[in-house]
Amino acid sequence: MVTEEGAKTRSKTSRMGLEDVLVKTFEKTEFKDDGSKPALDPADPTFVLDPEFRPKTKHNEFLESQNDQIPVIDLAPLTSNDEEAVRKVIQEIGKAAEEWGFFQVVNHGVPLELIDRLEKEAVAFFTLSLEEKKKICRTFDQPVGYYNAELTKNHRDWKEVLDYLVRGSVVLPDESNTTTLSITNRWPQNPPGLREAAEVYAKSTEQLAYRILELLSQSLGLPAEYFHKYFENHASPVRINYYPVCPIPDLALGVSRHKDPSAFTILVQDEVGGLQVRRSDGEWIGVKPRRGAFVINIGATFQMWSNDRFKSVEHQVVVNENRARLSFPMFFSPASSTDIEPAPELLSESSPARYYPMNYGYFMRKRNDGNFKQYGEDIQIEHFAVNRDSAYKPS
Ligand SMILES: O=C(O)CCC(=O)C(=O)O
Numbered sequence: 411m412v413t414e415e416g417a418k419t420r421s422k423t424s425r426m427g428l429e430d431v432l433v434k435t436f437e438k439t440e441f442k443d444d445g446s447k448p449a450l451d452p453a454d455p456t457f458v459l460d461p462e463f464r465p466k467t468k469h470n471e472f473l474e475s476q477n478d479q480i481p482v483i484d485l486a487p488l489t490s491n492d493e494e495a496v497r498k499v500i501q502e503i504g505k506a507a508e509e510w511g512f513f514q515v516v517n518h519g520v521p522l523e524l525i526d527r528l529e530k531e532a533v534a535f536f537t538l539s540l541e542e543k544k545k546i547c548r549t550f551d552q553p554v555g556y557y558n559a560e561l562t563k564n565h566r567d568w569k570e571v572l573d574y575l576v577r578g579s580v581v582l583p584d585e586s587n588t589t590t591l592s593i594t595n596r597w598p599q600n601p602p603g604l605r606e607a608a609e610v611y612a613k614s615t616e617q618l619a620y621r622i623l624e625l626l627s628q629s630l631g632l633p634a635e636y637f638h639k640y641f642e643n644h645a646s647p648v649r650i651n652y653y654p655v656c657p658i659p660d661l662a663l664g665v666s667r668h669k670d671p672s673a674f675t676i677l678v679q680d681e682v683g684g685l686q687v688r689r690s691d692g693e694w695i696g697v698k699p700r701r702g703a704f705v706i707n708i709g710a711t712f713q714m715w716s717n718d719r720f721k722s723v724e725h726q727v728v729v730n731e732n733r734a735r736l737s738f739p740m741f742f743s744p745a746s747s748t749d750i751e752p753a754p755e756l757l758s759e760s761s762p763a764r765y766y767p768m769n770y771g772y773f774m775r776k777r778n779d780g781n782f783k784q785y786g787e788d789i790q791i792e793h794f795a796v797n798r799d800s801a802y803k804p805s
Pocket residue numbers: 649651665670677679684685725726727736737739
């Protein structure tokens with residue numbers, strides 16, 4: 411429900427461009443200010459999805475055939491001097507980004523202990539009382555911290571989150587560059603070790619993200635550092651997702667179907683399972699948990715940069731009645747001032763640009779507006795497609 415207050419804050423949001431910071435939106439529904447309630451109330455009808463959006467397969471159902479699994483890519487050769495093996499990794503990554511838009515990486519250099527440590531701290535945090543967690547509740551002026559009322563594509567998610575920025579803080583200009591907004595991570599007092607575990611995890615994941623960025627560029631035949639310049643002021647968020655046990659797992663989703671707007675997302679999931687990817691034939695394929703592996707998925711930004719060679723693919727999260735689930739996505743995103751367009755080096759007469767340039771900050775703002783049904787269309791990069799009769803076509 412969007413209240414009058416929600417409408418007010420929405421326009422404030424547009425003005426400030428807060429969405430540039432967080433990939434997902436915030437403060438779209440009001441908190442029930444009742445610390446004694448569970449963080450998610452199964453009696454709340456907003457969790458019940460229309461039949462067409464409900465999950466078709468369970469969190470722990472996976473197809474057996476290897477051909478039905480998203481590719482698993484071993485990054486071990488990157489630390490060797492074996493150029494041929496590195497070339498093979500680049501090729502595999504490019505192929506996975508083109509065919510699936512999703513892949514897993516192993517031997518990636520992020521120590522397993524960092525993941526285990528963050529999992530332990532995250533469980534300690536999310537099992538605190540709602541009242542305690544809400545002490546660092548996300549607000550408009552500080553869109554980082556705890557939240558339990560997120561919508562994805564206008565559907566309520568069965569999840570709690572703790573959002574923070576990889577680089578700790580960011581100063582954002584507003585649209586007219588006259589005022590700035592300073593956002594700084596907010597950490598709970600309890601558990602005392604969460605902050606450090608989260609910060610170390612973010613730094614280590616950021617290094618891996620740069621490595622993946624380079625490999626993706628190389629697979630397109632571009633220099634490894636081609637896209638680095640867009641990330642100098644990146645404000646990529648990490649999201650600690652906690653999906654509590656859900657008494658209505660056939661009716662609700664942890665995260666409804668969506669595509670990420672990031673360049674790509676780099677995610678660790680625990681052993682419970684629940685992430686599902688929509689294959690080109692429409693089938694939802696479960697991503698089998700692999701201890702310590704990172705799941706990488708191409709976001710809208712890289713699809714555009716690659717002029718549709720890479721695919722940004724829909725995914726969703728299925729919850730279950732027996733076990734809570736954790737996942738830690740980092741949405742590796744360019745600075746909000748970046749204009750995204752197909753890389754000119756990839757274009758030719760026979761392969762012209764499929765998109766008009768799109769400002770990343772603008773894209774994020776519009777995505778946010780789209781989450782309020784009455785305010786805006788839920789835009790996708792397709793709205794910037796050259797052959798579409800698009801409202802966003804430059805005049
Ligand atoms: O929890 C997951 O596995 C995926 C979460 C996700 O897709 C998102 O937060 O955008």
